[in-house]
Structure formats: structure tokens, C-alpha cells
Amino acid sequence: MIRYLNKAIGREIRVQKKSYLYFGGTSYLGLQTHFRFKRWVLKGVLKYGIHHGASRHANVRISLFNKTEKSLAKQAKAPAALLVSSGYLAGQIVAKQFIGPTYECLYLPNTHTALKLNPAAVETLSDQLSAEISKAIESKKIPVLFFDSIDFFGENFPDFKGLKKLDTSQCILVADDSHALGVVPEDGSGSYDLLSKIPSRKLLVTASLGKGLGISGGVILTDELSAQTLKNSPSFGGASPPNLGGIYAYNQGADIYQKQRDKLHKNVKRFTKGVTLPGFFQKHPGHPAFGFQSPALSKGLEDAGFVLTSFPYPTATDPLMSRIVITASHKKKDIEQLCKAVNTLLNT
Numbered sequence: 382m383i384r385y386l387n388k389a390i391g392r393e394i395r396v397q398k399k400s401y402l403y404f405g406g407t408s409y410l411g412l413q414t415h416f417r418f419k420r421w422v423l424k425g426v427l428k429y430g431i432h433h434g435a436s437r438h439a440n441v442r443i444s445l446f447n448k449t450e451k452s453l454a455k456q457a458k459a460p461a462a463l464l465v466s467s468g469y470l471a472g473q474i475v476a477k478q479f480i481g482p483t484y485e486c487l488y489l490p491n492t493h494t495a496l497k498l499n500p501a502a503v504e505t506l507s508d509q510l511s512a513e514i515s516k517a518i519e520s521k522k523i524p525v526l527f528f529d530s531i532d533f534f535g536e537n538f539p540d541f542k543g544l545k546k547l548d549t550s551q552c553i554l555v556a557d558d559s560h561a562l563g564v565v566p567e568d569g570s571g572s573y574d575l576l577s578k579i580p581s582r583k584l585l586v587t588a589s590l591g592k593g594l595g596i597s598g599g600v601i602l603t604d605e606l607s608a609q610t611l612k613n614s615p616s617f618g619g620a621s622p623p624n625l626g627g628i629y630a631y632n633q634g635a636d637i638y639q640k641q642r643d644k645l646h647k648n649v650k651r652f653t654k655g656v657t658l659p660g661f662f663q664k665h666p667g668h669p670a671f672g673f674q675s676p677a678l679s680k681g682l683e684d685a686g687f688v689l690t691s692f693p694y695p696t697a698t699d700p701l702m703s704r705i706v707i708t709a710s711h712k713k714k715d716i717e718q719l720c721k722a723v724n725t726l727l728n729t
Contacts, residue, residue: 389414392710394688402715404705405690409564409669410641411710412595418630418637425629433625438618449628453600457562458574461608463601466623468559468589469495471599474616475555475585479525485517489528493557494695496527507543524552530572531560533672534663538572550580558586563593565667569642573602596627644709645669648716652707655720658727669707679703681726687719
């Protein structure tokens with residue numbers, strides 16, 4: 382069921398005169414309704430304007446972009462960061478670097494379309510990856526492995542066991558970290574540091590800033606040489622940068638981010654301990670999204686006054702994706718009510 386609202390979506394929504402507790406979306410830190418954070422965004426808009434549409438290559442530039450790139454690189458424990466207008470654009474800019482006969486692009490299961498120049502690109506099954514990598518190397522090609530760090534099926538983050546089973550020393554690794562950066566682990570550094578310990582020719586990590594960081598924009602995390610190469614590309618120079626109001630808020634709101642992240646992880650632990658069948662859900666350790674494939678549970682929770690993420694994704698013809706999403710904005714009583722409803726439905 383599709384619901385249209387005319388206000389920001391918070392922990393509670395009202396549809397057709399009925400109130401629901403909302404456990405969906407991707408506002409993991411609850412920043413879209415956080416008063417102090419919104420105030421920083423407004424201050425940023427007043428200082429820098431509604432939008433800065435000029436190229437980052439222009440002869441007159443805004444210094445805040447460079448400052449923010451250094452801050453993002455530090456947070457992610459990466460050598461360098463490059464800001465762009467969206468996570469999707471970040472993925473497309475990186476993917477374009479590997480067009481041509483030099484590379485063999487391999488997509489792991491559940492790779493986001495942001496990393497695919499052709500959305501219909503065939504994904505390689507996990508048990509076939511080793512053979513495909515060897516085949517590419519024998520053909521004098523460089524294998525490029527594309528994958529999501531958080532795939533919502535419990536694979537990859539934080540251990541990346543599947544990758545570690547492969548010989549990736551001759552591979553380029555490209556990860557979409559949109560649902561990890563700012564969210565997990567508890568310092569919000571995302572997956573770059575973990576992935577940097579896996580042998581590879583090169584590592585590039587892309588992410589949306591709209592999930593864990595609550596602002597519009599995207600980022601590419603990589604080594605300094607690769608970042609400079611990407612910065613010199615037409616795809617980067619020809620695109621508008623992200624909104625400065627959000628970028629300003631990111632720089633000013635370090636204390637807000639940490640407090641909200643602490644609240645989030647406390648809520649995640651509360652939910653995990655509160656449900657009697659935690660193994661029912663597809664999840665990543667410490668992550669606030671709990672996936673499942675049970676239309677009956679979705680319907681039962683809706684009848685009990687809860688709205689979850691539940692829709693075909695990424696297109697209307699794809700399978701139904703159902704997910705309970707815990708956020709920092711949820712109160713203790715919200716989690717307790719949800720646990721009670723889930724336990725009742727799963728044990729009947």
C-alpha cells in the first residue's frame with residue numbers, strides 16, 4: 382500500500398486519521414526530524430545560498446567542499462574522499478573508469494544499480510567468482526569486483542568472508558557503502574578500513590550521504606592518486622556539487638552525529654534482545670535493518686499499527702522487499718511495542 386504524506390517522515394506517521402509507528406526508510410540517525418541538525422542546515426543555506434550549481438573546476442570555488450572531503454576521508458579512515466551530488470552519481474563515475482577491453486567487470490549478487498552502467502548487467506554467483514577471476518587474468522584482463530557492503534541478506538559486512546575466500550590480489554574492488562557509512566560500526570566509519578585489509582590492486586568505495594549522514598550528496602573514497610584522476614574526469618567536472626546547506630551541517634554537527642549513533646545502536650541492541658526469534662531476520666551485525674520475506678508478518682504488523690519498508694525493489698516487477706528499520710528517533714516504548722507484536726505474530 383502506497384501512502385502519501387505532506388510532512389517530514391519521523392517515528393510516527395498519520396494516514397487517513399490513523400497513527401502508525403514507522404519502522405522503515407533509511408534515516409537511520411533520525412536526522413530529517415532532528416531540530417538542532419535542521420537548524421545547522423538552515424544556517425548553511427543562509428551562509429552559502431540555496432544551491433551552488435557551478436562546476437568544481439570553475440575559477441571561483443567554495444572552500445567548504447575541500448574541507449568536507451578531508452573530514453569524510455578522516456571519518457572513513459580513507460586516504461582521500463571526493464564529494465559529488467549523489468551516491469548514484471558516485472557509483473556511475475567510478476563504474477565509467479572501467480569501460481574497455483582492459484577490464485573484466487564482475488558483479489556480486491545484490492549489487493546496487495548505482496555501480497552498473499547497464500542496470501541489466503548479469504551478476505556472478507558466489508561459487509563462480511573464483512573461476513571468473515582466473516579466466517579474466519588468463520585473458521590478460523584486470524578483474525573488477527563490484528558489490529554492496531550491506532546487501533541486506535547478511536553477506537559481506539563486517540567480515541567479508543566471501544571476498545576473503547577469493548584471491549583478490551589482482552582485482553580492483555569497488556564497494557557501495559551507502560548503508561554503512563555513518564551507521565556502522567559504532568564510530569560510523571563504514572567499510573573502507575575493513576576492505577583496505579583485503580589484498581587488491583585498488584580499492585574504491587562509494588556511498589550516498591543521505592542514509593547515515595542525513596544530507597544530500599555522495600562520496601567516493603579511495604587513494605589520493607585515484608581521487609585526483611576522478612577529479613580530473615569530465616563526469617566530475619561536468620556535474621553540480623552537493624547542496625551546501627547539508628555539507629555545512631555535516632561539519633558543524635559532529636556531536637549530534639555521535640549522540641544519534643549511540644541512540645541508534647542502543648535501540649538496535651534493544652530490538653535484537655527483545656525478539657524471541659532473532660534468527661528469523663536477515664541482518665548484518667550491529668546494523669539497524671532487519672530483512673524478512675513474509676507477507677503475513679508485514680500484514681500482521683500493519684494491522685497492529687506498524688508501517689515497515691515493504692515494496693518491490695528496485696523496480697515494480699522485482700520481488701517484495703520487507704524490512705524492519707530501527708532508527709535513533711525511536712523511543713524505548715516504540716521498540717518494546719514492536720518486539721511484543723513481532724513475538725506474538727511469529728509464535729502463533
